[in-house]
Structures are given as C-alpha cells and as structure tokens.
Amino acid sequence: MSRHLTALQLAQQSSPSAPPSGYTALTARSGDLLYTEDSGGVERLLAAGPAPVRLTSTVASNATALSDATGLGLAVQAGRKYLFRFAGQYVSAASTTGLGLAVNGPTLGSDGLICNVMIAHTNAIPMLGAVTAYNTAVLGTASSTATRMPWEVWGLIHVSAAGTLQLRIRSEVASSAVTLQIGSYGYAWAVG
Incomplete structure (x- = not known):
C-alpha cells in the first residue's frame, strides 16, 4: 500500500529524504520550490521554501x-x-x-x-x-x-x-x- 507523505512529514525524515512511494525524482526549481514526479510524469509540489x-x-x-x-x-x-x-x-x-x-x-x-x-x-x-x-x-x-x-x-x-x-x-x-x-x-x- 502506497503511503503519501505531507511536506511536514518529509521535513521530519532523516536527510537525505527520498521521494514518496511511487515517485521517481525530487527536483528543485524556481529557487525554493521542490517537486516530485511519478513514473507517468505527473508532478506534485512538495514544498515552497528552503530545504528542511x-x-x-x-x-x-x-x-x-x-x-x-x-x-x-x-x-x-x-x-x-x-x-x-x-x-x-x-x-x-x-x-x-x-x-x-x-x-x-x-x-x-x-x-x-x-x-x-x-x-x-x-x-x-x-x-x-x-x-x-x-x-x-x-x-x-x-x-x-x-x-x-x-x-x-x-x-x-x-x-x-x-x-x-x-x-x-x-x-x-x-x-x-x-x-x-x-x-x-x-x-x-x-x-x-
């Protein structure tokens, strides 16, 4: 069963944090926006701010x-x-x-x-x-x-x-x- 994590839960994980289950990459764009992308290419915004x-x-x-x-x-x-x-x-x-x-x-x-x-x-x-x-x-x-x-x-x-x-x-x-x-x-x- 896939578990989706909130940005706060990701912030509280040990560094370096991994993408949520089912997502393949963490990327930073536009200065302080952090995105994940699933295997189908669908992006999800995780955080808007500096790295935790x-x-x-x-x-x-x-x-x-x-x-x-x-x-x-x-x-x-x-x-x-x-x-x-x-x-x-x-x-x-x-x-x-x-x-x-x-x-x-x-x-x-x-x-x-x-x-x-x-x-x-x-x-x-x-x-x-x-x-x-x-x-x-x-x-x-x-x-x-x-x-x-x-x-x-x-x-x-x-x-x-x-x-x-x-x-x-x-x-x-x-x-x-x-x-x-x-x-x-x-x-x-x-x-x-």
Missing part, C-alpha cells in the same frame, strides 16, 4: 551570550516572506539553568519579524514569549535537568536580502550547559 534541516548531533551552549545552533539554519531568498518553525527537545546541566532561544538572519523587509517562543521548564510549566527583533532571546529560568523537554520557535519573517535564518541559543547561567538534542529540526514555507 535536522540535527544529527547535539548542539550545546554554556555561555550567556547567544551563539548559532549549528545545523539549524535555513537559506532564505531576498524579498520573500516565510512562515518558519524550529522545534525539538533540550536538556540542561542543572534544574536552575534555563534555555534561551532567539533567531538571527538577513536584513528584514517591511513586514519584519514576528516570532513566538515556547520553552518547557517542566511538564507543567511552559515559558512563552514573543519577539519582533533579531537576537532577542526568550530566556527560560529553570529546567528538568537531564529530562528531555520540548522547545519551539515559530513565526513570520520578511527579508529584503538573501541569507540564513539562524536559530540561536544561550544558557541562563554561565558555565552550565543547555543542549539541543538530535532530531531537533527546522523548516520554512515561502508565503510571499
């Missing part, structure tokens, strides 16, 4: 300054608007050490950046925040130590220059590490 990213190794920070979460960057094109999402799990070195998350990227266009951030301290306590500027971290103030907890960054961005929309991380406490886990991912959809 997924961590294959952990990314840690034990500094209070923001740093790039290597592996969680999305190539964006000048003059485009994108809906984006980065999500995954993290662990912390201590229950008193929270995770900080932000984004950075190319020059913003007229619609700028609208970004929401959720960081779970524990199963019962989420940290929610919103930012409209690059390098503005939403900073958690606690964690579940070695227990994996979810985090998510999502929003809308309009860029006037090409570049990389980059997830950034920091620790709440100097010399106490926060670590994004393998499988954390990011994707974006061009919407204008």
